Amino acid sequence: MKLQRVICLYRVSTKKQVDKNENDIPMQKTACWDFASSKPDWTIVKEYSEKGISGYKVSADDRDAIQELKEAALNDEFDILLVFMFDRIGRIDDETPFVVEWFAKHGIQVWSVMEGQQRFDSHVDKLMNYLRFWQASGESEKTSMRIKSKMQQMIEDGLYTGGPVKYGYHLSDSGLVNRKGIPIKKLDIDAVESEVIHMMDSMTIHKGYGSHRLSRYLNENGYRTHTGARFTSTVVNRILKDRFYCGYLDDGTSTEALQALRIRSDETYAQILEILEQRNNANEEKRHIALRTKGQAMLSGNIFCAHCGGRLTTIRYRDHYTRADGSEYSVDQIKYSCYHKSRKLCKCDGQTTYQADRVDEIIRQIIRQIFSCMSGAPEEEKLQALLKRQIAGNKARQTQLEHELGKSREQLTKLQLEIAKTLTGESVYSPEDLTQVLRTVKENIANGEQELAKLREEETQKKQSIDLITPAYNQFKSWAEEFDTATLEQKKMIACYLFKRIEVGRGYQISVELNMTYQQFCTEWNNGDFWKTTAAV
Template sequence: MTRVECLYRVSTKGQVDHDDIPMQRIECRKFAEQQGWNIIKELCEKGVSGFKISADDRDAIQELREDAMNQRFDVLLVFMFDRLGRRDDETPFVVEWFAKQGIRIFSVKEGEQKFESHTDSLINYIRYWQSEGESRKTSMRIKTRLDQMRGEGLYTGGTPRYGYRAVEKGRRNKKDKPVKDLEICPEEAAVVKEIFERTVYEGAGSFILATELSARGVRTHHGAQFNVSTINKILRDRQYLGYLITQDITSPHLPELQIIDEALFNAAQEITEQRKTQNAAWRNIPRQNCSGVLLGGNLYCAACGSRMTSSSPGEGAKRPYAEYICYMGANHRIACSGQKAYVAKRVDDLVLRVTGMLLNTIQDTPKDESIEKRVLAEVKDLERQLADTRKQADEAAKAQEALEMEVSRCLMGQSQFTAEMLSKLIEQAAQKHKALNHTAAELEQKLADQKKIADGVQTYYDRFLGWSMEFGMASLARKRIIIAQLFKRIELDRGYNLHFEVDWNYEQFIDSVNVKGKQGITAVGITLPPKVRPKAGKTAKASQTAKNGRKRKAEPISA
């Protein structure tokens, strides 16, 4: 009796729920009974796409191949041929392979697929070419509709991101079946907020956060422990701002799904971007925030320019205190004439004094003075320069046009210019016109950049003002992260002389602060009032003379 193996396949879960496989089984069994065949094996594939998944990755196809090579059956029976697959560059050859093994291929609806002539092979290919086309069109229609739904802010399925859960809220699809929507999960949202806040306010690293959350028994939606990758993925995800995001589709803002405010999110992006290995050369944020000292990432040796590291005393250490070390100089990696080690506490105390003085100045400064007089004035100046340059470019264009019109008169001998002179003048006018247009384009770009800066000034001003209010009572971890963002670079030299370079985003406010009575803020850094800055190398007598009224030049801060 003819031995038959059957393959049943459905590509979606919906077809499984609607009993498509039992329907295929009933029809195949009825067909085999009519032919007098004996079904010896039935293979089922549930939720397997014949278009997206290769035959090499389908267990059922591989099992059929093995049985065919071992001559365990005579006929391969399917409900329709597209149950074998829908790929025009693969499925026709899979079917032909079975035929070459001596297996007859039958479909309940389409009969037998033979390979007795060239026409049979062509029909076999055309069948799967058409099936793939149908799959592509179906896929395109479904994707378009799903994109439309996501663009409208509707949840379309999939595992919700951490911090959310899918629940039924009464929405129904076109088949009147209930569908789910997203809502914030309060317990998980608290964890998400903790991750963002500790990253921004304490500078906590992804490894520390993942370790602590796992130790507390916090798990992901898949029941796994948190790891560095999980933390970084959460920190980069804009959905926590209140958007549904899938690939290149972003929904309108959905306030009911917002967990993190934009200012906190942007601050987290600044920190995570600096901590990337490829950005090590310009980062000023410490990669770790658990060293017990104040500075990390933005402290440099003034003598050789290399980044300094910190060391904490271990058990039995010769020096029972933390130090800042010029690692490159101390290990003779480069020539360094500076001091190799500094007591961390002395450096930290000086930095705290400077930072406190700097932040206190902003509290008495009106917003208008900090923002309008500084940034908006630069915008107006660029607008004026651009208008003048455009006017000059127009005049140069008219002058060039007038000289070009003089050419015809020159040819008729009616011009006061010779041909050689006129050619030279036209070339000069064209070069001037081109140069002015180039200058105008540069000014347009500068103006656009300055306007962009002006739009972000309010954010930086509010952040700067907030720092000034919290700095005095902040923890060491919080102070460390504030200093790392405020100072782009701090240079440390012999005698504990410090030089500060303020990040430009905050320097614009400092320049507008009234620093009368203080030795102030310059283009290169900050110095403290003379009374707290004894000049390095001076004798006690010289210092006393200075105290009695002799004027001195501003010097870097020293201990």
């Protein structure tokens, strides 16, 4: 009697199933060994275990165990593939049936402890093979949707679903219990930590503090995270970027319960993101926000050479002088230096350096002049009308995409029905061709859904922009009232917000270009003819 060489495959979808649940690997292993021992001519030569691998989400092409089993089959290393249930091989309806059939075509018997042998002797066998995995796929899809829906609903209700609690919140009793009778916790705003977040926001926006400087300030003043650890720049950045503090989930979803957990306003969040985006190295050419606000110079990030266009950097320079009596003395000065000319990167006919105090005083005069020209917000209605037209165009594209996605989903359904005909030999498609077409259609659906999500996000942002017009004017008005008494750090940030670009030329000829957000609030720039102004001393 010739012994049949058996390889066992065990799989669990989550690592929690490895030791605890009824479908765990030890249980599968025991069942397979008991089943193999009942066959006198079977001998188990090898075992494969896949821990935390979803048979529904992970393709066979990306599973090492399946690929190694195929290679072993080609090398004639075994005769039987044994699993506890056939869905351990996979749960993908348009892939797994063909994987099982591949082993059968290469002389490998495929057995299940619970379902017996999968044969391919007739069209009925092929159809049953497909239907089994089609049903398994449907069950996985429904389970996945049910779990996601439940978790999403709990999050939207402000309930705690596990994991670290975000800084600014603490857990409290919700009065609810889960199916096991365990109390469900909910999130509440922590009064002390929320004030720390407000302080971080203010120092970022009004004083230009970066994440490193903020984390150092927090640590030096005794603030700590939930775990008692010191703040790091990574933690600070995560807090600044997290939209949850505005009452929104990552996908833009918001509910009454989430809004009750709001710590940060939308206007503040938008300003913080603008600053962080501007400071990103990838935006070096577009940056007009200061990378840092320490130092004695008022300008940083948005100041350029009027001759070569290179960025001006701040340097400390010591000038030496000789008095009438022949004695020498030196003076430390802050200067703006043309990066290109100082390093001979191009032929720049401007000055190499400019005294910072002279440039800063000219800019202060220009800012005072701008603030004195305030004329209210006469263009507010026009700007709102423009944004509404853009939203209408966005909605039209969304409608078109939704129609195209509907057609693609119908096509996908028809192709999935064609799989059964392919297995019984009644289809004009080969299994390989049909699989490729299915993948293409699924990719088209995924791309369409991605574009639709992007359009919806843009629509949300434009709707928010309509609401931000009045707050922007209020901010502009506040700067006008407080500029003369503001600290140097605050003046530096005001200059960064107001001016998109400042150019300095020979003889201290200075031109400025306002940011569009605030251009609308100044009479001289309202007609669009005066984008730049020039001053000299």
